[in-house]
Amino acid sequence: MANRSSINSTLLQVSELVLHFRTSKGIVQAVDGVNFTLNANEAVVIIGESGCGKSSLAKAILRLLPRNVHRYAGKTFLYGLDVMALSDEEFRRTIRWNRIAMVPQAAMNALNPVIRVGDQVAEPLMIHQGMKKAKALEKAVEMFRLVGVPEDFVYRYAFELSGGMRQRVALAMALVTSPDLIILDEPTSALDVLTQANIMNQLKRIKREMGMSFILITHDIATSSELADRVAVMYAGQIVEIGDAQRFFQEPLHPYAQKLMASVPRLRETKDPDFIVGQPPSLINPPAGCRFADRCHRRFERCAEEPPMVEQDGRLVKCWLYIEDGVNQRDADYSRRQD
Structure with missing residues (x-):
């Protein structure tokens, strides 16, 4: 590692x-x-x-x-x-x-309702690292302390925990194998x-x-x-x-x-x-060019083409406004609208 x-x-x-x-x-x-x-x-x-x-x-x-x-x-x-x-x-x-581990949305749906949460936190160690159950449960208790869950909660089921505690259990499950x-x-x-x-x-x-x-x-x-x-x-x-x-x-x-x-x-x-x-575009048939153009308060003619990702002051942005010829065209479009 x-x-x-x-x-x-x-x-x-x-x-x-x-x-x-x-x-x-x-x-x-x-x-x-x-x-x-x-x-x-x-x-x-x-x-x-x-x-x-x-x-x-x-x-x-x-x-x-x-x-x-x-x-x-x-x-x-x-x-x-x-x-x-x-x-x-x-x-x-x-x-x-x-x-690489993950804490999913809606911890109640991610946790098995008929298995004690301590066993669920210990399970990744048993499956991925071949650890014995007793040792894995000791590690689960350690993770519970780390995320602020009382040690005796290892013997509880998900439905016995509050939403916040369930989310902490899901975090403990992700942390238990010490991922990168x-x-x-x-x-x-x-x-x-x-x-x-x-x-x-x-x-x-x-x-x-x-x-x-x-x-x-x-x-x-x-x-x-x-x-x-x-x-x-x-x-x-x-x-x-x-x-x-x-x-x-x-x-x-x-x-x-x-x-x-x-x-x-x-x-x-x-x-x-x-x-x-407006509304975000459908991902089934997204618009050509800049995908935000139809909702954009700063759009101009060049936005009909898909912009590249460009560097701007050490940051990356996907917009024609930050490309030299795009800036010139934007200013020309603005002048025409003012006239």
């Missing part, structure tokens, strides 16, 4: 990742050419509206694929190892849960504000003390700011902006990201939250 203290080393590199599904209505392009990197001891937060492909991206990285997959392609490297080249059995045995990366899919979406804050504090402490790396998938921008080192914005199956979290929250670049940030209520401002007109 690579040294987690090497903060600048690239842990995960995702290149042109594609995941399309067959449905009765057509092919759903849930993940459509996604590229990003994640460093060791880093948290990347992926935000966007519901239905933009965030959860499908998590499933694509972990190869948790349903039967109706139409196309699954691209490259995923874990510390330089091309894990897409591994067979399903090799990936299950060496990568899934050993090196944990993917958190909306881990606080069904919880009250106080419980959300407690869980985010636990995640920050785990990241600091264990050198853990996270991908946090959420639509809750306020909560995501607590953990994020970098932010990736996803729209209609594509990442449209990615960069340093502090700069993103202060000054997002992509028009969609700007609208998202403008929709967040702020305590110290009297300005009403903004909103984004």
Whole structure:
């Protein structure tokens, strides 16, 4: 296992990742050419509206694929190892849960109602690392302490726990094998504000003390700011902006990201939250060109073409506004409208 203290080393590199599904209505392009990197001891937060492909991206990285997959392609490297080249059995045995684990949405649905939660947390150690049950249960108790669950809860069932405790148990299950990366899919979406804050504090402490790396998938921008080192914005199956979290929250670049940030209520401002007109496009037949163009307050003629991902002040953004000829054309279009 690579040294987690090497903060600048690239842990995960995702290149042109594609995941399309067959449905009765057509092919759903849930993940459509996604590229990003994640460093060791880093948290990347992926935000966007519901239905933009965030959860499908998590499933694509972990190869948790349903039967109706139409196309699954691209490259995923874990510390330089091309894990897409591994067979399903090799990936299950060496990568899934050993090196990349996941905390799914709705912990109640993720936990087995007829098996004690302690046994469920111990199970990955028994299956993936061949550990004896007694030793695995000792490790489960250790993980319960780490995430703030009372030790005697190992003997309880999921229905006996509160929503917050169930979410902590799901986190303990992901942590128990000491993976390099944990993917958190909306881990606080069904919880009250106080419980959300407690869980985010636990995640920050785990990241600091264990050198853990996270991908946090959420639509809750306020909560995501607590953990994020970098932010990736996803729209209609594509990442449209990615960069340093502090700069993103202060000054997002992509028009969609700007609208998202403008929709967040702020305590110290009297300005009403903004909103984004229209609806996200169908992923069965996404529009040509920029997929956000129909809802964009800054669109111009060039937006009929698909923009490339370009660098802007150390950040990456998929928008014609930040390409020189695009900027010139935008200004010319604006002048014509003023005349």
